[in-house]
Structure formats: structure tokens, C-alpha cells
Amino acid sequence: MKTFDDVVKFHGHSCPGLAFGYRVAVAAVKELNMENISEDEEVVAIVENDLCAVDAIQVLTGCTFGKGNLIFKDYGKQVYTFMKRPSGDAIRISIDFTLPEETEEEKEMWKRYSEGDRSEDVLKAVHNRKAKKMKAILDASDSELLKITRFRISLPPEARIYPSIRCEMCGEKMAEPKARVKDGRIVCIPCFES
Ligand SMILES: [Zn+2]
Numbered sequence: 164m165k166t167f168d169d170v171v172k173f174h175g176h177s178c179p180g181l182a183f184g185y186r187v188a189v190a191a192v193k194e195l196n197m198e199n200i201s202e203d204e205e206v207v208a209i210v211e212n213d214l215c216a217v218d219a220i221q222v223l224t225g226c227t228f229g230k231g232n233l234i235f236k237d238y239g240k241q242v243y244t245f246m247k248r249p250s251g252d253a254i255r256i257s258i259d260f261t262l263p264e265e266t267e268e269e270k271e272m273w274k275r276y277s278e279g280d281r282s283e284d285v286l287k288a289v290h291n292r293k294a295k296k297m298k299a300i301l302d303a304s305d306s307e308l309l310k311i312t313r314f315r316i317s318l319p320p321e322a323r324i325y326p327s328i329r330c331e332m333c334g335e336k337m338a339e340p341k342a343r344v345k346d347g348r349i350v351c352i353p354c355f356e357s
């Protein structure tokens with residue numbers, strides 16, 4: 164399995180959000196036995212936010228937008244659902260974790276940082292605060308961190324590749340289900356809305 168370092172490399176920095184995503188992804192890979200997935204199987208991930216954590220999900224599970232097996236729902240929740248096609252084996256993982264209480268000094272340093280203070284003391288304190296949070300997340304047990312529900316669903320058939328057709332206004336091609344009709348002409352969404 165890919166490590167937290169692999170995830171940091173992909174994401175470009177290490178942060179608590181990424182650590183959360185890593186823990187979710189590790190649990191998902193284990194629970195759905197994703198490492199032994201066959202060629203005829205596929206995992207689909209539904210993520211309910213589009214923050215740092217999702218990069219960890221992509222690296223560990225291989226679910227990406229480009230492949231069409233990463234679906235984003237803009238609910239602002241730390242909830243991740245994974246399902247296996249065609250079996251329909253699925254898990255829903257929600258993060259429910261209380262980070263360690265911050266000390267008065269940490270709060271003060273964070274306040275100074277958010278007001279633009281970049282002095283050495285402040286930077287060091289802010290860095291340590293972040294490292295402490297990440298360590299707490301990476302060290303916590305699954306049960307302290309995650310609520311995992313297993314279920315089984317019947318999945319819709321795999322996303323089809325649609326024929327492309329040409330917009331009669333701008334002349335560019337689009338996937339057929341995205342075509343709209345405007346003044347009797349078949350057009351793309353940007354032309355339809357303009
Ligand atoms: Zn991040």
C-alpha cells in the first residue's frame with residue numbers, strides 16, 4: 164500500500180486534512196480488499212468535500228475524476244463512500260474525531276500568525292501545532308477516528324462513453340447528454356446560457 168509520504172509527495176505539502184484522508188483511504192483499501200481487486204472489478208469513491216483529504220483518497224484507491232470513478236458531492240462533510248463494482252459491496256466512512264485541546268500559547272501564536280506575524284517564534288509554534296495535529300490523526304485508532312458502515316447496493320451500469328456532437332453556435336464538440344436546444348438549434352451549455 165502507498166505510504167503517507169507518497170501522499171504528501173502527490174499533494175505538495177503535509178497537513179492535517181491530508182492525514183485524515185490518508186486514514187480514511189487506508190481503512191477503505193483494507194475493508195474492501197482493494198489491493199486484490201481483479202481486472203473486472205472497479206471501485207467508485209464518492210467524496211463529500213473537495214479538500215486536501217481527497218488527494219490521499221486518489222493516491223491510495225486509484226479513484227480519479229479522469230477515470231470517472233471519483234464523484235464529488237458538495238456537501239461540506241467529511242464523509243467518504245466506496246463501492247465495488249459489480250458486487251455492490253460498499254462502505255461509508257465518516258470522520259468523527261476531536262483533535263487535542265490547544266494550549267493558550269498555541270492559540271495565541273495562531274492568532275498572531277493569522278494576523279500576518281511571520282516571526283521565527285510564531286512560525287515555529289504554528290509548525291509544531293500542525294505537526295501535533297497530524298501525529299494525533301495518524302496515531303489514533305480506527306475506532307477513535309472513523310465511523311465505518313458496511314452495506315451493499317445495486318450499482319448503476321458503468322458510465323457510458325457518449326457520442327460527441329457539434330454545437331451549432333460555437334462549432335465545438337460536446338458529449339451528447341450535455342446538448343441543449345436553443346431557438347431550434349442544438350448547442351452546448353455555455354452557448355445555451357449566453
Ligand atoms: Zn493540504
Ligand SMILES: [Zn+2]
Nearest residue numbers: 330333351354
Ligand atoms: Zn457552443
